[in-house]
Amino acid sequence: xxxxxxxxxxEVKIDWQAFLKKYFNDPEITLQFAIDETANxxxxxxxxxxxxxxxxxxxxxxxxxxxKFKLKLKQ
Numbered sequence: 001x002x003x004x005x006x007x008x009x010x011e012v013k014i015d016w017q018a019f020l021k022k023y024f025n026d027p028e029i030t031l032q033f034a035i036d037e038t039a040n041x042x043x044x045x046x047x048x049x050x051x052x053x054x055x056x057x058x059x060x061x062x063x064x065x066x067x068k069f070k071l072k073l074k075q
Contacts, residue, residue, distance in 0.1 A: 009033060049073055 017031045045054040052073045055062050
């Protein structure tokens, strides 16, 4: 997990904890988070070049077409 992700989770935890304390009128409420580092995470392709590469890796038909017609992603 990146430092930014850890900071974001910490901020969310503080906000939710404050909300729950106020909502339930209970100052003793505390939240604990456990991050499962072993969980499978899937990477999302956001840019056109990432999508192109992902499709090349996943689809034999697409890869064949790209090779046959010598296709390239316009930069």
